[in-house]
Amino acid sequence: MADVNRGNRPLSPHLQVYRPQLTSITSILTRITGIALLAGAVLVVWWFLAAASGPEYFAFADGVITSWIGDLVMFGSVWALWYHTLAGVRHLVWDTGRGFDLTTATQMAWGVIIGSVALAIFTVVVI
Amino acid sequence: MAFLTDRKRASGLGSAHKGTQHFWSMTVSSVGLLVLVPLFVFTFGPMLGKPYEEVIAMFSRPFPAVIAGLTIAVGMMHFKNGVQVAIEDYTSGLTRKILIIAMICLSYALAAIGLFSIARIAL
Numbered sequence: 285m286a287d288v289n290r291g292n293r294p295l296s297p298h299l300q301v302y303r304p305q306l307t308s309i310t311s312i313l314t315r316i317t318g319i320a321l322l323a324g325a326v327l328v329v330w331w332f333l334a335a336a337s338g339p340e341y342f343a344f345a346d347g348v349i350t351s352w353i354g355d356l357v358m359f360g361s362v363w364a365l366w367y368h369t370l371a372g373v374r375h376l377v378w379d380t381g382r383g384f385d386l387t388t389a390t391q392m393a394w395g396v397i398i399g400s401v402a403l404a405i406f407t408v409v410v411i
Numbered sequence: 412m413a414f415l416t417d418r419k420r421a422s423g424l425g426s427a428h429k430g431t432q433h434f435w436s437m438t439v440s441s442v443g444l445l446v447l448v449p450l451f452v453f454t455f456g457p458m459l460g461k462p463y464e465e466v467i468a469m470f471s472r473p474f475p476a477v478i479a480g481l482t483i484a485v486g487m488m489h490f491k492n493g494v495q496v497a498i499e500d501y502t503s504g505l506t507r508k509i510l511i512i513a514m515i516c517l518s519y520a521l522a523a524i525g526l527f528s529i530a531r532i533a534l
Contacts (some may be wrong), residue, residue: 315497318490318493318494318497319494319497321490322490322494322517325483325486325490325521326521328455328483328525329483329521329524329525329528331459332470332479332483332524332525332528332529332532333524333525333527334527334530335466335467335470335528335532336527336528336531336532338514339463342463342466343463346459346460346461346463346466349459349460350459350460356460362452362456364433365448365452369444369445369448371444372441372444373445375441376438376441378440379438407452407453409454410453410456411452411453411456411457411461
């Protein structure tokens, strides 16, 4: 074991050593949106807690969430929510063993990007 | 072997012996959220910025209250399991343990606060 090469082993494919592709970017965005949604979840739970606490505190929390910075976070959250949802559907399709060929994978990647933006704008317009 | 399903054969393998169950719990919660998320977005969303009385009246009704409670509870359990995999992928050692424990505590805390608040509004 003494002559084992410990310093210069090949790296496993990772973000830094891989050329960015549509499929890899949409994949890592799934994880980023999933983690970022924690911010939206905290705000929503806080809003419910404020509503359960009484009118004064609710007015404060509701004011924060509907301020311009709150609107920005909530719009980001709703886009992240739709992105993560559509990307999750893509994973459910992959889990059945379908859709791994490049054409289908690329089409689904564009579907997730365009679909999430369209759904986010639709949600804001309807609400 | 022909009588065993693919999942049954994978069950219990791997270093933690729990990967298959973890994967299955993510699948179940993701399908559940696929139904819950649209219902929640379009019942909760319009209530942002509405007067206090209107919000209380809305979440005193069974359907919006149950949808909101389920979305927060199932969503936080989905987050707990999902973020654990992300932490395991990018960190190691003590940092990994601290982050996983912190995220599990945070997930249960948010779910509990959400459910308590909705129950208090609805009842």
